Amino acid sequence: MLKKSQNNVAPIIITAGEPSGIGMDIVQALATQQWPIPIVICCDKNLLRTRIKKLNNQIILLDYSSAVEQPAQQIGQLYVVHVPLVKDVSIGKPDKDNAQYVINMLSLANDGCLSGQFSALVTGPVHKGIINDAGIHFSGHTEFFAQQSNTDMVVMMLATEGLRVALVTTHLPIRELADAITKPHLSQIITILQRELQMKYGIKKPRIYVCGLNPHAGESGHMGREEIEIIEPTLHELREDGIDLIGPLPADTLFQEKYLQDADVVLAMYHDQGLPVLKYKGFGKAINITLGLPYIRTSVDHGTALDIAGTGMANSNSLFCALNEAIRMVQIQQHN
Known part of the structure; x- marks a missing residue:
C-alpha cells in the first residue's frame, strides 16, 4: 500500500x-x-x-x-x-x-x-x-x-470562511420542494447535521440557524403553512432533545452578521435558497461536504x-x- x-x-x-x-x-x-x-x-x-x-x-x-x-x-x-x-x-x-x-x-x-x-x-x-x-x-x-x-440519508453542506450552509433538500425541481419537506425528513437531516458537526468538526454543541421555506418564514401562515405545521413543531421536538436550533427565520434577512456570528451552520430548505449567498461570499474558496x-x-x-x-x-x-x-x-x- x-x-x-x-x-x-x-x-x-x-x-x-x-x-x-x-x-x-x-x-x-x-x-x-x-x-x-x-x-x-x-x-x-x-x-x-x-x-x-x-x-x-x-x-x-x-x-x-x-x-x-x-x-x-x-x-x-x-x-x-x-x-x-x-x-x-x-x-x-x-x-x-x-x-x-x-x-x-x-x-x-x-x-x-x-x-x-x-x-x-x-x-x-x-x-x-x-x-x-x-x-x-x-x-x-x-x-x-x-x-x-x-x-439512507446524507446532508449536503457547503462551506467557506465564516459561513457554512447545509441543505434540507438538494437537487430537486422547485415544484417538488414543499412535498419533500416532511417532519421525519427534517428531523433526520438536523440529527445528522448535529452529529457530524460534533464528530468531523469537533463542535461540542453546534448552533444551527434554520431558514423558513416560504417568504418571511410564512408570515404567520399568510404565505404558507409549512413553518407552522412542519418546521416549527420539528424544531421544538429536537430542542427538547438538546439540539441548539434558532428559527425558522426569513431567509432574506438571516444572512446578516448579527446572526451569522453566532451560527455554526445555516440550514436552508432548498438548494438555491442558501447556496447563492455562500457562493457569492466565497466562490473559488468554498467547498462541498457530504455529511452522513x-x-x-x-x-x-x-x-x-x-x-x-x-x-x-x-x-x-x-x-x-x-x-x-x-x-x-x-x-x-x-x-x-
Whole structure:
C-alpha cells in the first residue's frame, strides 16, 4: 500500500471528474507541495500525462498500487490510480461515451473508502447532463455516494470562511420542494447535521440557524403553512432533545452578521435558497461536504469550466480548500 503518513493514515483519493473539463488541469497543482497525508489521483493516467504536457508542467506520475508499499510522494510527483477512458477526449467537449468512465472513477473511490484503503475522498467537477445523456441516472455526487454506500440519508453542506450552509433538500425541481419537506425528513437531516458537526468538526454543541421555506418564514401562515405545521413543531421536538436550533427565520434577512456570528451552520430548505449567498461570499474558496456518509467526502464548489479547460487559466483554490478540509477532518477523527 502507498506509504502512510507518520500518523499511519491511509491516503486520500481525489477523482479528477469530467475528462474534458478543468478537473484534469487543477489536480496538477497538487504536485507543487507535499501533503501531511498521502494523496492519490483517480483518473486515466495517459489523459493526465497528455494534459500535463499541454500545460507545459513537469510532473512525474507514479503508479498507485494497494498491493505494495511505495515511497511517499514528493514535490513534482503525483500518485495515480488508473481508470481507463472509454473514448479519446477533446478538451472542452464532453462526450457521453465517457460517462461510464466518470462513474467508474467514483465507484472505485467509494469502494476504496468503504474498505479503508483510503481515509477520505475529494471530488473534482463532473458534468451531470452528459452522464444523464448517456442513459445513466445521476443527480449529483451527494446522491450517488449515498446510494453506493447504502446510506439512507446524507446532508449536503457547503462551506467557506465564516459561513457554512447545509441543505434540507438538494437537487430537486422547485415544484417538488414543499412535498419533500416532511417532519421525519427534517428531523433526520438536523440529527445528522448535529452529529457530524460534533464528530468531523469537533463542535461540542453546534448552533444551527434554520431558514423558513416560504417568504418571511410564512408570515404567520399568510404565505404558507409549512413553518407552522412542519418546521416549527420539528424544531421544538429536537430542542427538547438538546439540539441548539434558532428559527425558522426569513431567509432574506438571516444572512446578516448579527446572526451569522453566532451560527455554526445555516440550514436552508432548498438548494438555491442558501447556496447563492455562500457562493457569492466565497466562490473559488468554498467547498462541498457530504455529511452522513461512512467516510469523509469533500468537493470543489465549481463546475467543469469547459471554456477554459486546457488553457492554464483554471484556478485550483477550491481544490486546495477541499483537500485541506478533508485532511483536517481526518486528523480530528484520529484524535477522537
